[in-house]
Amino acid sequence: MGKEPPGDTGLPASLEMAWGLRERPGKGPRPSLTLPRIVDAAVALAAAEGMEAVSMGRVAKELGVSTMSLYRYVTAKEELYILMSDAGVGAPPPLPPEAQEWDWRELFAHWAYGQRAVLMANTWILRIPITAAPVSPNQLAWMERGLAALAGTGLDEGEKISAIILVGGLVRNEATMAADMTDAIIKSGVSPDQVMGQYVRTLRLMTRPDTHPAVTRLLESDAFTGSEEPDFQFSFGLTRILDGLADLISSR
DSSP: OOOOOSSOOOOOHHHHHHTTOSOOSSOSSOOSOOHHHHHHHHHHHHHHHOGGGOOHHHHHHHHTSOHHHHTTTOSSHHHHHHHHHHHHHOSOOOOOGGGGGOOHHHHHHHHHHHHHHHHHHOGGGGGSOOOSOOOSHHHHHHHHHHHHHTTTSSOOHHHHHHHHHHHHHHHHHHHHHHHHHHHHHHHHTSOHHHHHHHHHHHHHHHOOTTTOHHHHHHHHTTTTTSOOOTTHHHHHHHHHHHHHHHHHHHTO
């Protein structure tokens, strides 16, 4: 049974249903169509064919119902996107037992890598525009985990949420670039090493030491061909942000 909403939540009915604050719409016999079924069908469609395949009509077709029947549960496609994203990210996994001994930096890094893993496993989420602050159950559970990681650091609440936005931006940007590159490589039909090799050859042909001295130094290094760990770019960016936060925290 759904609970009565605690006053005006400002949320659409579908999100209140996701929070368990509202029963299904309408009266009469309980239908086979439910909000979780709608969201699951939309997520399966996005995972199989990409977000461009997701529409109210297509989801209804997958469920074998009329499009209008979906609008009893979700009044707009944008609401469905929010619910899909919430289902895709899921709840944060339990912390490992050793996390009891972790400091804020290890907890926050674990949070960041966890978010990145979710996005890399469900790249369709990256194609959903961000149109509002997070208000869905799982998204707020991730926010809670991130804020909790920074408890006891001396940062004020505004600084904590700013740190979450900063690191969350790094996570999303790096995951989006990785997904875009992966899609391009798949479409090209060649290996990642071949793509990078062609890129280096193109740069060598289009630049000279007198016109692009910095690029020339880059090409003469092993930055493109060295044996970096797969997550080097993300690890580098995250470490630099955490270093900056550590300086701020130590100054308090």
